[in-house]
Amino acid sequence: MPTTCVVGILWGDEGKGKVIDYLAAEADFVVRYGGGHNAGHTLILPSGKLVLHLIPSGIVHPHTRNVIGNGVVVDPLHLCTEIDTLRARGLAVEPGGNLLISERAHVILDAHRRQDHWAEGVRRGGRLGTTGRGIGPAYSDRCSRIGLRLGDLLRPDHLRRAVQGLAEQKNAWFAPVGLEPIDVEAAVAQLLAAGDRLRAGIVDCGAVLRRAHAQGQRILLEGAQGCLLDLEHGTYPFVTSSHASTGGAFSGTGLPPHAMRVVGIAKAYATRVGEGPFPTELREATGDRLREAGREYGSTTGRPRRCGWFDTVAVRYAGAVSGAGELVLTNLDVLRGFAPLRLAVAYRLADGTRTTEFPAFDLDAAVPEFEDLPGFTEDVREVRRFDDLPPAARAYVQAIERHTGLPIRTISVGPGRDQIILR
Numbered sequence: 001m002p003t004t005c006v007v008g009i010l011w012g013d014e015g016k017g018k019v020i021d022y023l024a025a026e027a028d029f030v031v032r033y034g035g036g037h038n039a040g041h042t043l044i045l046p047s048g049k050l051v052l053h054l055i056p057s058g059i060v061h062p063h064t065r066n067v068i069g070n071g072v073v074v075d076p077l078h079l080c081t082e083i084d085t086l087r088a089r090g091l092a093v094e095p096g097g098n099l100l101i102s103e104r105a106h107v108i109l110d111a112h113r114r115q116d117h118w119a120e121g122v123r124r125g126g127r128l129g130t131t132g133r134g135i136g137p138a139y140s141d142r143c144s145r146i147g148l149r150l151g152d153l154l155r156p157d158h159l160r161r162a163v164q165g166l167a168e169q170k171n172a173w174f175a176p177v178g179l180e181p182i183d184v185e186a187a188v189a190q191l192l193a194a195g196d197r198l199r200a201g202i203v204d205c206g207a208v209l210r211r212a213h214a215q216g217q218r219i220l221l222e223g224a225q226g227c228l229l230d231l232e233h234g235t236y237p238f239v240t241s242s243h244a245s246t247g248g249a250f251s252g253t254g255l256p257p258h259a260m261r262v263v264g265i266a267k268a269y270a271t272r273v274g275e276g277p278f279p280t281e282l283r284e285a286t287g288d289r290l291r292e293a294g295r296e297y298g299s300t301t302g303r304p305r306r307c308g309w310f311d312t313v314a315v316r317y318a319g320a321v322s323g324a325g326e327l328v329l330t331n332l333d334v335l336r337g338f339a340p341l342r343l344a345v346a347y348r349l350a351d352g353t354r355t356t357e358f359p360a361f362d363l364d365a366a367v368p369e370f371e372d373l374p375g376f377t378e379d380v381r382e383v384r385r386f387d388d389l390p391p392a393a394r395a396y397v398q399a400i401e402r403h404t405g406l407p408i409r410t411i412s413v414g415p416g417r418d419q420i421i422l423r
């Protein structure tokens with residue numbers, strides 16, 4: 001396995017957790033490169049369901065080292081809680097052993113969470129639908145060069161000065177808008193305590209990964225969210241505040257951009273949680289049926305996901321931006337009983353022009369043009385060979401390949417680890 005990057009192709013929740021869990025069985029390192037604990041990867045293990053928010057999915061494999069890269073923003077208190085939760089489930093989680101955290105990763109403070117909630121309430125042009133966990137404000141402070149890094153937690157004098165500096169900047173405007181100011185001493189005490197617990201794991205992860213890569217070790221990069229939520233390439237402003245697409249895999253780890261295989265994960269239909277344009281959204285009964293059939297509720301927030309038809313325009317664009325060489329198609333089982341199966345193959349824009357390019361503006365006015373295909377009624381959850389799928393399901397997969405230009409070699413037909421078809 002060369003260094004492999006797994007990216008969500010649309011707006012997240014594509015089932016990356018399951019695919020990464022599957023690939024992690026062969027990996028020496030599993031690495032998160034962006035986002036924070038707003039992500040939620042669901043694994044269905046023999047012992048039951050496990051949702052991971054910050055810790056990479058390789059944690060369930062005893063031989064795998066898990067890395068939280070420098071592109072991730074880390075709430076140290078949440079990280080300690082997640083470690084405790086996993087340990088309570090019987091998993092070994094050892095900072096410095098099977099868990100490494102980049103000393104360059106930025107810190108999310110309580111103050112960032114308060115700021116996030118406040119900003120969501122007053123945002124110009126309406127809510128973004130963030131998870132309110134302080135991710136965006138922590139990234140903003142990183143850009144403003146006033147953020148704290150995990151390595152600061154191991155340097156008490158430096159940490160106190162850094163928190164003081166941050167508090168001076170933030171408290172100046174927190175108080176006037178009614179936000180609780182930062183209590184420097186309380187924040188420092190909390191951060192030092194978390195730093196003590198994580199100490200052995202806070203290292204120069206870029207150096208560790210570059211060495212591992214040079215030695216031919218198997219590295220799996222775990223994308224969070226999806227390409228169309230990427231700060232640069234997504235449906236701005238309804239995007240996340242990190243580089244969720246493949247570009248973030250380089251800047252967010254310190255690994256060089258060569259010799260990387262990119263695997264794009266897409267559901268057999270489309271979903272989006274929160275606000276923002278979604279051309280193939282089904283706003284009527286079929287959308288509700290799809291939501292129930294696919295149990296489309298957020299794994300972090302429980303929010304109902306918006307559901308719609310597969311969009312080959314969006315997937316082709318995201319595939320190109322991410323450099324994906326192939327697609328893994330998940331949730332094919334969910335489409336049982338839906339007919340026809342519709343694929344968006346072009347958009348009609350507000351001015352009447354037809355396009356197969358994904359537009360940067362006015363996406364909410366784009367009307368998809370569909371190709372309709374026959375549905376299938378058979379249960380495919382126990383199918384393990386492509387040739388054993390119903391002809392309509394095979395034709396549907398092949399139509400997606402044709403319209404996106406991406407080969408599909410792996411198809412997931414259920415949440416379980418073994419519910420997978422390899423072609």
Ligand code: GDP
Nearest residue numbers: 013014015016017041042299331412413414415
């Ligand atoms: P992620 O954020 O991309 O990892 O996606 P999530 O884990 O939030 O959501 C995927 C959901 O779909 C989880 O509940 C998975 O257990 C489930 N899942 C993954 N693959 C399949 C599949 O092929 N079929 C079905 N029915 N569910 C799946």
